[in-house]
Amino acid sequence: MYYADIYNMEEIFYTLDERHTETVRRKLWEARVGIGGIGGLGSHTAVALARCGVGHIHIVDDDTVELSNINRQAYFLRHVGRKKTEALAELIAEINPYIEVKADCVRVTEENISRLFAEDEIICEAFDDAENKAVFVNEVLTSLPDAVVISGSGMAGFSDTNLIRTRRAGSRLYICGDEKNGLETGQKLMAPRVMACASHQANMAVRLILERKTAAEKTEM
Amino acid sequence: MTVINGKQTPEAAGKKLTQYLEENGYDAARIAVECDGEILPKKMYEKKIIGEDETIEIVSFVGGG
Structure with missing residues (x-):
């Protein structure tokens, strides 16, 4: 891996510690997030x-x-023709070559969701099709009792980005988006609102990671 | 009091969930239903009767990602 030869892990950790604090860096480094679908929402x-x-x-x-x-989507022209999993793993490695990327180049179906995402505690739903979103969210919440889902719904077109927000819709379900402006309205997907929605999903994942109690903190309570 | 999507909906109490969904124009293939914060599995929709003190959240997904 090219960048790993130039920047060692300690250097990267040091810069993250400086900007995020060491406590935050450690919590995020230990965390694991699953992403179902890596188009516009998932890649960003x-x-x-x-x-x-x-x-x-x-x-x-x-x-x-x-x-x-x-x-x-987060990809560049050089990625056209390549598998999205491979292209995104490359982008992640260009940001931080020490992140462990698990890339499954597999079509997600109702039958394989519980197996594919069994190890992920926080799961972002980032599919394109409304029915696929519903199948994914229902299946994760039904079959993976400890998983939290952060779903993206409603980010088409170019109406006010302030309409895009995060709301808690259940004990283990968060919805990001405006929940109205979908492809069904005839609007198309454009980078700014897709990126805004993806940022909501990423930030909700960060919040869940940083606000949850560690086992040690729980026993202290 | 029955609350559906944040609104007091006493008239829904005692109704079959499938009937409520149909009357209100929901497409069952594009929703997730939470009862008192917990997911209601799809296979339970047919049997589900909306309770008097239940808080129900019906999430309708729209396309794009």
């Missing part, structure tokens, strides 16, 4: 988490980068 969510220094990122998608993705 992963990039934001990588910049924060989340140590274990699990990405799942079987798509290939196409020219038509470049208007809103």
Whole structure:
């Protein structure tokens, strides 16, 4: 890995400690986040988490980068024709080569969700299709009793980005987006609102990681 | 009091969930239903009767990602 030859782990940790504090860096480095679908939402969510220094990122998608993705997804022209899992793993390594990326180039189905995401405590739903979103959220919440889901819903078009927000919709479910402006309205997907929604998802994941109690903190209570 | 999506909805109490969803134009393939904060599995929709003191959240997903 090229950048690992130039920057050692201690240097990268040092810069993260300076900016985020050591406590925050350690918590994020130990955390694991799963992302189902790495198109516009998932790719930008992963990039934001990588910049924060989340140590274990699990990405799942079987798509290939196409020219038509470049208007809103985190990929570059050099990635066209390559598997999204491979392209995104490369982008993450260019941000922090020491992050452990688990890349599953697999089509997500109702039947394989509980197996694919069994080890992820925080899972971002980032699919394109509304029915796939519903299947994913229902299946994760039903079959993985400890998982928290952060779903993206409503980010098409170019209306006010202030409409995009994060809300808690259940004990283990957060929805990011405006929940209205979907592809069904005829609006198209554009980078600014997709990135805003992905940032909400990444920030909710960071909040859950940093605000949760460690086992040691729980026993102190 | 029955609360659905943050609104007091006493008239829904005692109704079948599937009936409520149909009357209110929900597409069952695009939703997730939470009862008192916990997910209601899809296979329970047919049997589910909306309770008098239940807080129900129906999330409708829209496309794009």
